Amino acid sequence: MKVKEVAALSGVSVRTLHHYDELGLLKPAETTEVGYRVYSDENLAELQQILFYRALGFSLKQIKEILSNPSFNRLEALESQRQMLHQKRSQLDDMIRTIEQTIKEGKGEVTMTREERFKGFDFSENPYEQEARDRWGDGAVDETNKKLQQFGGEQQEKMNVIYRRLAEVRHLPSNSEEAQQAIGEWYQFLNTIGTYSIEAFAGLGEMYVADERFTTNIDKFGIGLASFMRDAMREYARQNN
Amino acid sequence: MKVKEVAALSGVSVRTLHHYDELGLLKPAETTEVGYRVYSDENLAELQQILFYRALGFSLKQIKEILSNPSFNRLEALESQRQMLHQKRSQLDDMIRTIEQTIKEGKGEVTMTREERFKGFDFSENPYEQEARDRWGDGAVDETNKKLQQFGGEQQEKMNVIYRRLAEVRHLPSNSEEAQQAIGEWYQFLNTIGTYSIEAFAGLGEMYVADERFTTNIDKFGIGLASFMRDAMREYARQNN
DNA sequence: GTTGACTCTTACGTTACGTCAGCCTTTACA
DNA sequence: TGTAAAGGCTGACGTAACGTAAGAGTCAAC
Numbered sequence: 001m002k003v004k005e006v007a008a009l010s011g012v013s014v015r016t017l018h019h020y021d022e023l024g025l026l027k028p029a030e031t032t033e034v035g036y037r038v039y040s041d042e043n044l045a046e047l048q049q050i051l052f053y054r055a056l057g058f059s060l061k062q063i064k065e066i067l068s069n070p071s072f073n074r075l076e077a078l079e080s081q082r083q084m085l086h087q088k089r090s091q092l093d094d095m096i097r098t099i100e101q102t103i104k105e106g107k108g109e110v111t112m113t114r115e116e117r118f119k120g121f122d123f124s125e126n127p128y129e130q131e132a133r134d135r136w137g138d139g140a141v142d143e144t145n146k147k148l149q150q151f152g153g154e155q156q157e158k159m160n161v162i163y164r165r166l167a168e169v170r171h172l173p174s175n176s177e178e179a180q181q182a183i184g185e186w187y188q189f190l191n192t193i194g195t196y197s198i199e200a201f202a203g204l205g206e207m208y209v210a211d212e213r214f215t216t217n218i219d220k221f222g223i224g225l226a227s228f229m230r231d232a233m234r235e236y237a238r239q240n241n
Numbered sequence: 242m243k244v245k246e247v248a249a250l251s252g253v254s255v256r257t258l259h260h261y262d263e264l265g266l267l268k269p270a271e272t273t274e275v276g277y278r279v280y281s282d283e284n285l286a287e288l289q290q291i292l293f294y295r296a297l298g299f300s301l302k303q304i305k306e307i308l309s310n311p312s313f314n315r316l317e318a319l320e321s322q323r324q325m326l327h328q329k330r331s332q333l334d335d336m337i338r339t340i341e342q343t344i345k346e347g348k349g350e351v352t353m354t355r356e357e358r359f360k361g362f363d364f365s366e367n368p369y370e371q372e373a374r375d376r377w378g379d380g381a382v383d384e385t386n387k388k389l390q391q392f393g394g395e396q397q398e399k400m401n402v403i404y405r406r407l408a409e410v411r412h413l414p415s416n417s418e419e420a421q422q423a424i425g426e427w428y429q430f431l432n433t434i435g436t437y438s439i440e441a442f443a444g445l446g447e448m449y450v451a452d453e454r455f456t457t458n459i460d461k462f463g464i465g466l467a468s469f470m471r472d473a474m475r476e477y478a479r480q481n482n
Numbered sequence: 483g484t485t486g487a488c489t490c491t492t493a494c495g496t497t498a499c500g501t502c503a504g505c506c507t508t509t510a511c512a
Numbered sequence: 513t514g515t516a517a518a519g520g521c522t523g524a525c526g527t528a529a530c531g532t533a534a535g536a537g538t539c540a541a542c
Contacts (some may be wrong), residue, residue: 003489004487004488004489010408010412011411011529013530014488015529015530015531015532016529016530016531018490018530019529019530023529024489032538034490034537034539035489035491035537035538036488036490036538036539037487037489048464052464055336055338055339055465056339056340056343057336059528059529059530060528061528075344078300079344082337082340083332085336085340086337089330089333089334089337090332092329092330093330094296095296095297095326096323096330098296098297099297099298099319099322099323100323102297102319103316103319103320103323112329138491168250170252171252182332223289223292223293223296224296243519244519244520245518245519245520254499254500255520256498256499256500256501257498257500257521258500259499259522264498273507275506275507275520276506276520276521276522276523277507277519277520277521300497300498301498434512
């Protein structure tokens, strides 16, 4: 079979077949004297395999390794690929959440002054208070409120400082020393106004991303801060388990 | 502020700033005599915007349009971007489903002979029969079974022919004439063994992808056939509403 | 023999930077 | 003030997986 036919059968372009030939990924079984590529039935089966892995998101390079080494650990490759895909999906979900939030707010702009960006973090008018009560009980919330009132704006400002610090390091890997140091301060701070087990701390991090209202507010200190904090808090919990 | 500082503050690399300058996406407010880039606070705000849209998955080209045309319809752009992201997520979900299915089967190979690929479509040993009963009622299922028994292998073969035909055109757009013609035959066929409203038909298509057992079996005729059929059936229903 | 359908190779374009390489400026310290 | 470290600049190639011509040869049919 010549290129056009194979292309029609498999749904790829002729150029793609040329490309795979160049890469050594799929060499035609035969070549005529004038250089025409002639594919065999086996070639077709190979192509099927290639397209299968391609559909799973593997790169051509990876596919070549997988298919050329018969001893290659395919299951392992599939497993790591699966993880990658899940990660990609989380990222996509983050993006979708952000974009829908932006649309809901009816504007495509993020013109925030420094003031705007750093205000709105007043726990004394906590929109999540009811939720917090449901989740951690009235006692804990009341105690936290009392402490916050007691210290007033001072705690506020302290918290803002920590948030700003976190925003500064949010581009670093979540397990970097700086990140862990900053998130540690956050843990310390939380424990000055309440009592958080290390598990509760990690759970709080998950919520930052799971609940878009948290995400939105936290990201006011910097895009991506919420998901960074989740990762860092997760890591912190892991290290201090 | 010079490049390094801006880079540290924003979390992008110096190279990225150079790149944005080249593209005309973010020109520094000032340039020293020797050619050093000097960024202003406004530049920083612009960069924030750029990074915001970038985080939403827009291309730099799109971002440039959005930010340079103050009259640009941002909401519209956000909306279409949202759709794109959702589409991407569906694709990712498909990939994840397929890869997990493959792992579950404990093999990374798709070595199927033509026979293997095209068998296993025996409705008389229907693994989904109970589900079908739950969904469409005993009467309909019994009737279908009776008809299938009545005509035996003939219907089987007819169905296989249709599947093969669908597999052949599955790389074409789902609203192409060939695709719609083939899916129409499928609709005709289904109505020779039962009665399917056009809505039920579309719903069936959704199930092909939603339920991995269907997906797996259908994709035996060709990778991606199930999701192609869903799209084509959706389109068919739309056109014949 | 001519025409139309195929095929081949070569090579640039795409996206968003990463990564040198070679060279110039500015800053800090002795 | 001399020198070295730190920072800055401009090329320019590399990446992934083909799409898209361009120019030219081949094959089958009328």
